[in-house]
Amino acid sequence: MATTALKAAPKNGPATAAKTSEKIDFTKAEELHAYEEMLLIRRFEEKAGQLYGMGLIGGFCHLYIGQEAVVVGMQMALEEGDQVITAYRDHAHMLACGMEANGIMAELTGRRGGYSKGKGGSMHMFSVEKGFYGGHGIVGAQVPLGTGLAFANRYRGNNSVSLTYFGDGASNQGQVYESFNMAKLWNLPVVYIIENNQYGMGTSVARASAVTNLSQRGASFDIPGEQVDGMDVRAVRAAGERAVEHARSGKGPYILEMLTYRYRGHSMSDPAKYRPKEEVQKMRDDRDPIEHVRKRILDSKFATEDELKVIDQKVRSVVNASAEFASSDPEPDPSELYTDILR
Amino acid sequence: MPIEVLMPALSPTMEKGNLAKWLVKEGDAVKSGDVLAEIETDKATMEVEAVDEGTIGKILVQEGAADVAVNTPIAVLLGDGESAGDIGTSSSAPKGEEADTAKADDAAPEPKSGEKATSESASAPALAKTPRPAEPDVPEGTEMVTQTVREALRDAMAEEMRADGDVFVMGEEVAEYQGAYKITQGLLQEFGDRRVIDTPITEHGFAGLGVGAAFAGLKPIVEFMTFNFAMQAIDQIVNSAAKTLYMSGGKIQCSIVFRGPNGAAARVAAQHSQDYAAWYSHIPGLKVVAPYTAADAKGLLKAAIRDPNPVIFLENEILYGQSFPVPKLDDWTVPIGKAKIARPGKDVTLVSWSIGMTYALKAAEELAKDGIEAEIIDLRTIRPMDIETIIESVKKTGRCVTVEEGFPQSGVGSEIAAQLMTQAFDYLDAPVTRVTGKDVPMPYAANLEKLALPSVAEVVEAAKSVCYR
Secondary structure, eight states: OOOOOOOOOOOOOOOOSOOSOOOOOOOHHHHHHHHHHHHHHHHHHHHHHHHHHTTSSOSOOOOOTTOHHHHHHHHTTOOTTOEEEEOSOOHHHHHHHTOOHHHHHHHHTTOTTSTTTTSSOTTOOOBTTTTEEEEOOSTTTHHHHHHHHHHHHHHHTOOOOEEEEEETTGGGOHHHHHHHHHHHHTTOOEEEEEEEOSEETTEEHHHHOSSOOGGGTTGGGTOOEEEEETTOHHHHHHHHHHHHHHHHTTSOOEEEEEEOOOSSOSSSSOOOOSSOHHHHHHHHHHHOHHHHHHHHHHHTTSSOHHHHHHHHHHHHHHHHHHHHHHHHSOOOOGGGGGSSSOO | OOEEEEOOOSSTTOOEEEEEEESSOTTOEEOTTOEEEEEEOSSOEEEEEOSSOEEEEEEOSOTTOOSEETTOEEEEEEOTTOOGGGGGGGGTSOOHHHHHHHHHHHHSOOOOOHHHHHHTOOOOOOGGGSOOOOOOOOOTTOOEEEEEHHHHHHHHHHHHHHHOTTEEEEETTSSTTOOTTSTTTTHHHHHOTTTEEEOOSOHHHHHHHHHHHHHTTOEEEEEOSOTTGGGGGHHIIIIIIITHHHHTTTOOOOOEEEEEEOSOOSSOOGGGOOOOHHHHHTOTTOEEEOOOSHHHHHHHHHHHHHOSSEEEEEEOGGGTTOEEEEEOOTTOOOOTTOOEEEEOOSSEEEEEOTTHHHHHHHHHHHHHHTTOOEEEEEOOEEETTOHHHHHHHHHHHSOEEEEOSSOSTTOHHHHHHHHHHHHSGGGOSSOOEEEOOOSSOOOSSHHHHHHHSOOHHHHHHHHHHHTTO
């Protein structure tokens, strides 16, 4: 008997261009801030990739290169006390929250000076002081957790908002919709940010999702959503402010689908057979979020090449110092094996 | 100073790979992020990116080279104002970027050799050193009131909610309906819908939401209509609630109680009749409590709500309506992790908990008629397990029978048997014997269901057999 292969119905290809986003121009200070923050993430991730290659970082290591505008723009829309939670591609979120490069890199290398004393690794770091609640390894599991942070905010009436990030891959997990339902039912102050980098591991959105406009995934729960040019930090910040204000004012959840792109593999060992090299190169050439800010800064004469070089050097020295710390800091004491299991 | 580009590893276990292709040539200017080359192993390919800007001074390993060892220099990058003539000096004087690399290599974790593993092995905290919580004192002359387990559980929640505004209860039908099994009766009326929250039928979602609220410092009581439905949520319980304290190096606490009826009720067939005591007791980071009496139900639930850790609180539908004396005290708590001697004896130790106690207590009466004095230990907490109390009893009796409704393989009784064998072998006069639910899905037919559950007769028989009677 002949069998018919399951084949995804033809749909629109990856949406690479911006959809709706208005872009509110940045001031000089904002442009320079965004440039430095994004560059720190880029250089940090490159260094992490290098340390992984040298065998200093083990296990999984998911790099954020290409997606920098998303976390940096969103962080610019937050207030003190707001919370951030995400999955395992999390280094950038931590840097954007203001966590120290040293502690993050040392966690990546499994050293005692890491944020989790070396016991969590790349996917599991936390800082209550900086409002960062992890760092979660099960695809989609952070979505109910982030909704729970929002629940706690409403319970306490503290006016804070939970930014709950997940990827296009996680957007097909059942618990995401369980969360959407409760978040709208109780009008919880949560902004769901879908980082649509076009591929859930090696499977394109079109091959995994019956409807590829993920911003409309909240429609049956009456949650508004919009697609945002996630490669433009100005568009991200503008949309972020709208969404955060919506949530903070008691109107309930909001969905932002960030159209973005990761240049590197899903994790370090990625065969890169599922997308053409030209696609990656074209993104890097045409849409790089850092290059765009850099060009705007130079065009507007906010800074000279030399002044930008000073920022580059500063970032590089922070990253190099973190690598140095992460490779010289001792491994955890063996006695740590049995600590922190129960309080 | 020229910078060496090293052969990267695709994984921590990779030792060598092939240099498939160079995408740059000598003299090319590169900047951070530019792809320099492709390497491959039998499993995957990977791009080597520049992490610094400069000019390719020399390619040291040609494309097509096979089995290039990880960390072998494969090219040299020249900085501003450097020329190929500077390359020779690069390996002698580690400075700048290269110094980082050299130190990184020194500090890299050594491959695990047997010797190293031994010298660094951490020893588990000795069980004997675990401080045992003291038995709660019921002051002389305390009035005892008769209460059902149901009422005791409700009172425990109400008292803790009065005492701590961070405590709230959520679950299916806990508010307007007054609880599917009426455990939350009256709580909505007293505490309102901010703190007594009806959820949609969405176990995975509300378990995760509760864990998130606990991460933020609240103290949720999450009711599952039965623990059978908590299987939908077990990822959030195990991966999020139980492990986050450890994964965060002690930074994120998760004070939460997951409670509800566990195990078989009556005639509800296989999907609604499972005992999860062994499942959750397997997980470090959880506490697992399974009381039998109303007094223990009340005291342990109050302790569980106050506990800074995630607690699995296993109730039993059949016990809900049973009455027991409960001390009439303002704040009656029972410590988690402490078993109690429910009936003293000298001939054989019976260990059980929750509804298993009903078989053990009746069996002890039967055994007494034959002159066998059984000592019954009500474990009350499955994890952390009070193995010490069991050992002390076995030192006296030399014999042990465990009684549980769960499946036999890898059950709680199996764990007790293993612990006794390693810690009390010399005191045993007979093999530890388990009485368990049968190794079958729970059948619906009344006669088959009865056969699938443990019985008093089976406990009596097992006890006699270890007494060689």
